[in-house]
Amino acid sequence: MPDEHLTAEDLRDVWPVLSLDERFSGFQELSRGEADDFFLGLSAGDQSQMLAEMPGGERRWWIRLLAPDDAVDVLQRVSPARRAELLGALDEPTRTEVTALLAYAEDAAGGLMSPRFARLRPEMTVDEAIRYLRCQARERLETIYYAYVVDAGQHLRGVVSFRDLFAAGEGEALANMMKTDVVSVPDHLDQEAVARVIARYNLSAVPVVDVEGRIKGIVTLDDIVHVVQRAATEDIQKLGGMEALETPYLQTGLFHMVKKRAGWLAALFLGEMLTASAMSHYEDEIARAVVLALFVPLIISSGGNSGSQATTLIIRAMALGEVKLRDWWRVVRRELASGLALGCVLACIGFARILLWQTFLHSYGEHYFRVAATVAVSLIGVVTWGTVAGSMLPFLIRRAGFDPASASAPFVATLVDVSGLVIYFSVAEVILRGALL
């Protein structure tokens, strides 16, 4: 680092490309006031890395700075021994809150929520509520802009926005002006489903309730932006045919990254070996008609590409909630029609290509016309099959209880490659019988 004073802004700019050591020394160079904001703005992963680098006394100070839901995110990322140490550093009421939150799965509504929300009682008047919230403005509540009206048993009865309170008459009772049809989510709901609820109803915050309808916390819109971004990254990486990384690309260790990629790559390779077996099966045909081998890559890649389009479309539509399991039959029909249309387009191009080359460049032998017909008919079959198989795979994987995003483009391509060969050589046997075969 240069000798001038390092600002939080400078550090933020270079942060992604720094090593852990450089990050920590940069962080320590910040002035106290800047360091606070900077630390609070870090991801939970980065926060836990900074904490790990610090001496114990300092660590206790920084963990106390975090809101309970953020502290939970950090605690979920550290070793059990460190977790106990950090929990011990919290004050008693916060420790109770944090321990309760730790019981929830990290990717459920309960693991995402903050327990520090504003509670009001239905019998309060508007000006009592405003005065109460005003007192809370200095406290570390997640937001004072939405307040939840609960009865003595903590059951959620309604919600008021600060804005509505301001616009209402001062003496009015909350019971008369609160919104009673509150959208809430159960505490075990998956975080991506929570994100969909928030987006669907255009909410700034959503209350989280247990099975008895008691409010346990709130999830706010800013928590959701990270969930949405993170979920998309995981899906994209899975679609690329690998396991999702937990850390940004340049921060991921080389060995770790190779491990994340090697598993799927080896699995796909083992699957793809079936193509060698399929090709062996047709070895005699290839020996008799070498011209057939020339179009093998073209045929199988067309199936792979059309399958990749279909599977990508369906996986994303599922992730956005646009397509549900029960829609599979509608999807099959659509994709069958699309596949046929796309197959015909490629068949025409392929047919024309072979006749053109035959005329000007390269001879495919006396039976070139039958060869062209074989390629064209195979393309229709392979593309239609690739499209339908690619669209159905996410349904099958989801039905089996796994993440549909695992039906990556390379996975579909591998699946379609073997069947593409079978289609191609079967078509060849029919069309070229008596001619080349």
Add this chain to the structure above:
Amino acid sequence: MPDEHLTAEDLRDVWPVLSLDERFSGFQELSRGEADDFFLGLSAGDQSQMLAEMPGGERRWWIRLLAPDDAVDVLQRVSPARRAELLGALDEPTRTEVTALLAYAEDAAGGLMSPRFARLRPEMTVDEAIRYLRCQARERLETIYYAYVVDAGQHLRGVVSFRDLFAAGEGEALANMMKTDVVSVPDHLDQEAVARVIARYNLSAVPVVDVEGRIKGIVTLDDIVHVVQRAATEDIQKLGGMEALETPYLQTGLFHMVKKRAGWLAALFLGEMLTASAMSHYEDEIARAVVLALFVPLIISSGGNSGSQATTLIIRAMALGEVKLRDWWRVVRRELASGLALGCVLACIGFARILLWQTFLHSYGEHYFRVAATVAVSLIGVVTWGTVAGSMLPFLIRRAGFDPASASAPFVATLVDVSGLVIYFSVAEVILRGALL
């Protein structure tokens, strides 16, 4: 629809699977109060579809219900004639606001912002500001929770949160308590960059300023959730090897969808035709050693799969701002090392497979050991090349000024297939010379 009263909740549930006609008749069945909320919760695309179905008089009523930034989103989706009609339906001040916003590109900060934000003056006291915002609570401001302090020339001087106002002393001047290091974005900034700024600084809203530092509007967090979701969908669809759809999967007409997919599929097919030319080039070798043909699909798909992993990783890292153009050299080195490691893993598996089959199942001829060596060495070459090429393609595409997400998995696979064949047959010529070739 059944004869019971249709609620907004029911309609929301079935909305994605309804035809346009069913949607409109469902929408008309809603009670007035429910219809308002329902309409405001629709996407701009759906809002413009509903407007198109309505008689003119009703249309005028509904367009007036929208906030200026939302009205702009709708107007950007309709024909010029309809746009003029709808603009004419707005009241004079809103029309002025909307016309100003229409001048911005839809995907820039200016096209996303709302001009209805709370403005305060630095010489106001805290209680004056609270009283002023209280008056505004009933107005259709985007938010009263953040207010922007501007001078007489509308230059942005500071920001105050409602919460800070509440916690501050009543008589204090805003100039003394406002936050002056305000994060703002220029009005022409791309919306995905705006999303990154909001996420980076954990903001609820960000002010948009023109080149002279005058505030023009604000972009709020809820606008950004849709941008983030939408951007990820577009990237995922492009990664799947097609053009991005503008509408949800099940709402996209079949013809339109085939068009979006056929373009890329045909382009990839034309590229993949080079494999047929490459194979023709090696036709004699294949005729002499048919065994070589058996491993063609295995070799080229391995290159495609490893390239797909690399390109997906880099494209996502670029979209998240984790990797910049200047990082290309770091990426090359990382991917070269990863590619070599992954290639060695596959080479070992491939080598073992051929020797195993040779022993138990299928004979690859007397030179089986050289064949196995050819496959293994080719795999190292093809996987390393696929990985490096896949990781560099997004850089090249971005450098050329296009969207790096166009470097889809199928695109990379096609690119790598041709070079994979050349690598494979070149290795074969060296290792099998004097034996099979």
